[in-house]
Amino acid sequence: QKEVEQDPGPLSVPEGAIVSLNCTYSNSAFQYFMWYRQYSRKGPELLMYTYSSGNKEDGRFTAQVDKSSKYISLFIRDSQPSDSATYLCAIRQTGGSEKLVFGKGMKLTVNP
């Protein structure tokens, strides 16, 4: 079983739609959860990170963590064409290496 699973899509939605992106993980030691956005041929940029169960909101983006189910989500409200990118979840465990374990990434296209 992979440590982090993410549906690679692709996902195509109309402008203004609510987008839901999800990852599951297998290791209970994972305690820190991030979402990165990567535009084509660019490096990933950090969108959000959290270390507890519950929701964290930043503008149109909401990150949700359910540790009991080992499930994390990113919601994008009022999606824009500029949101078209690949979204990667990344997870890190406490007390171990600093390394991030990434999902495969979901390619999102928002159509105007």
Added chain:
Amino acid sequence: NAGVMQNPRHLVRRRGQEARLRCSPMKGHSHVYWYRQLPEEGLKFMVYLQKENIIDESGMPKERFSAEFPKEGPSILRIQQVVRGDSAAYFCASSPTGRSLHEQFFGPGTRLTVL
């Protein structure tokens, strides 16, 4: 404040040659990480370094790959005797000293093509 710098951005090598990838972390950052992104794959951790120390190299292939982060100068990822399977995008990330270590800021990557 300049971000993480990587060079070259694109590198073409023939099989058997050496590839050297350089990474300059953000100012004030002393933690550097290297990741590899193969086509249609997510980012895979390779190595984590602090100045003059390799902290975790659990993701490095056992042969031909090495990394360093000297006291002065950029971090270097070195691939000897490259093979076609080494073709990938290599990303460097850095994180700050003393603050939260959870944020890793990524550079633009070096795209290595092995002919």
